[in-house]
Amino acid sequence: MVALSDLLGDVVADVDALFIFSPSSSYYERYADADLDIPVVVVAPENVVDAETYVELPLEFDNVRDRIRFGIEGAMENDIVEEGDAVACNVSVFDGDQDAVVRVRVGEEMRSGIYDLFANSRADPSVIRDVFEVAIELGKKGQKGKPVGALFVVGDAGKVMNKSRPLSYNPFEKSHVHVGDPIVNVMLKEFSRLDGAFIISDSGKIVSAYRYLEPAAEGVDIPKGLGARHMAGAAITRDTNSTTIVLSESDGLVRSFKGGKMILEIDPEDY
Ligand SMILES: Nc1ncnc2c1ncn2[C@@H]1O[C@H](COP(=O)(O)OP(=O)(O)OP(=O)(O)O)[C@@H](O)[C@H]1O
Numbered sequence: 207m208v209a210l211s212d213l214l215g216d217v218v219a220d221v222d223a224l225f226i227f228s229p230s231s232s233y234y235e236r237y238a239d240a241d242l243d244i245p246v247v248v249v250a251p252e253n254v255v256d257a258e259t260y261v262e263l264p265l266e267f268d269n270v271r272d273r274i275r276f277g278i279e280g281a282m283e284n285d286i287v288e289e290g291d292a293v294a295c296n297v298s299v300f301d302g303d304q305d306a307v308v309r310v311r312v313g314e315e316m317r318s319g320i321y322d323l324f325a326n327s328r329a330d331p332s333v334i335r336d337v338f339e340v341a342i343e344l345g346k347k348g349q350k351g352k353p354v355g356a357l358f359v360v361g362d363a364g365k366v367m368n369k370s371r372p373l374s375y376n377p378f379e380k381s382h383v384h385v386g387d388p389i390v391n392v393m394l395k396e397f398s399r400l401d402g403a404f405i406i407s408d409s410g411k412i413v414s415a416y417r418y419l420e421p422a423a424e425g426v427d428i429p430k431g432l433g434a435r436h437m438a439g440a441a442i443t444r445d446t447n448s449t450t451i452v453l454s455e456s457d458g459l460v461r462s463f464k465g466g467k468m469i470l471e472i473d474p475e476d477y
C-alpha cells in the first residue's frame with residue numbers, strides 16, 4: 207500500500223524554499239516552529255505574522271498564477287531565491303485557508319520587472335495596476351481594431367505638470383475621476399487616439415490628457431530604435447518621481463520606465 211501523501215509528497219520533495227501566501231499567525235507558526243532546513247518565505251500585503259523572511263505583495267492578486275509569479279519575482283529581487291531553485295508555494299485558491307501547493311522552478315525569465323513596477327513606485331500600487339491593465343487591454347485590442355500607442359505618467363503629478371504643456375484642451379479639467387472606474391477606462395482608451403500623455407496622480411486622479419512632455423533628456427539610456435514617445439516617457443521619470451507606462455503603436459509592446467531607465471517590457475498577448 208502506498209499512502210496518498212507519499213505520492214503527493216513529490217510536489218514538495220527537495221524544494222529550496224517554501225512560500226506561504228498570506229498565512230494566519232497560527233498557520234505560519236506551525237511552519238516557523240517546525241525547524242525546516244529551508245527558508246519559509248511569507249508573501250503577503252503586510253507582515254502581520256512577523257516572518258523573518260518576507261516579500262511584500264502590494265495588492266491582492268485574484269489570479270493565483272499572478273500572485274505566485276509576483277511572489278517569486280519579489281523573492282528574486284530580494285535575493286531569497288535564484289534561478290534554478292525549486293520552490294513550493296502554499297496558497298489559497300478559494301476563500302479562506304491555504305488549500306493548494308504549487309511547485310515552481312525559478313527562472314530568470316520570471317524577472318519581468320513587474321515587481322519593481324508595483325513595489326517601488328511612489329504612486330499607489332493599485333493605481334499602477336489599473337493603468338497597467340488599461341495599457342495591456344489597449345495593446346491587445348487596439349482602438350477599434352487598429353494598433354494604438356499611449357503614454358501614461360503616474361505619480362508626482364504636480365511636478366510632471368510643470369515639465370509639460372497642453373496640446374489641446376484638457377477633458378479632465380475640473381473633473382474628479384480616477385483610474386480603475388470602468389467608465390474612466392473607456393475614456394482613457396478613447397482619448398488614447400489623440401496626441402500626448404495622460405498625467406495621473408499618486409492616488410489615481412486623472413489630472414490631464416493631451417500633455418506634451420518637455421523633460422531634459424540627458425542621462426536617459428533607453429534601447430535604440432524607440433522614438434519620441436518613449437524618450438519623453440523615460441526622461442520624465444528622471445526629472446520627476448513618476449513612473450511611466452508606455453504602449454508602443456509600432457511594436458505593440460508595453461514598457462515601463464522609472465528613474466530614466468526601462469524596468470519592464472512585455473507583450474500584452476503574454477499577460
Ligand atoms: N514629448 C512628448 N510628450 C507626449 N507625447 C509625445 C511626445 N513625443 C511624442 N509623443 C507622442 O508619441 C507619438 C508617437 O511618436 P513617435 O513615433 O516618435 O514615438 P515612438 O516612441 O516611436 O512611439 P511608437 O512606438 O508608438 O511609434 C506622437 O504622435 C505623440 O502623440
Ligand SMILES: [Mn+2]
Binds near residue numbers: 433434456
Ligand atoms: Mn514611432
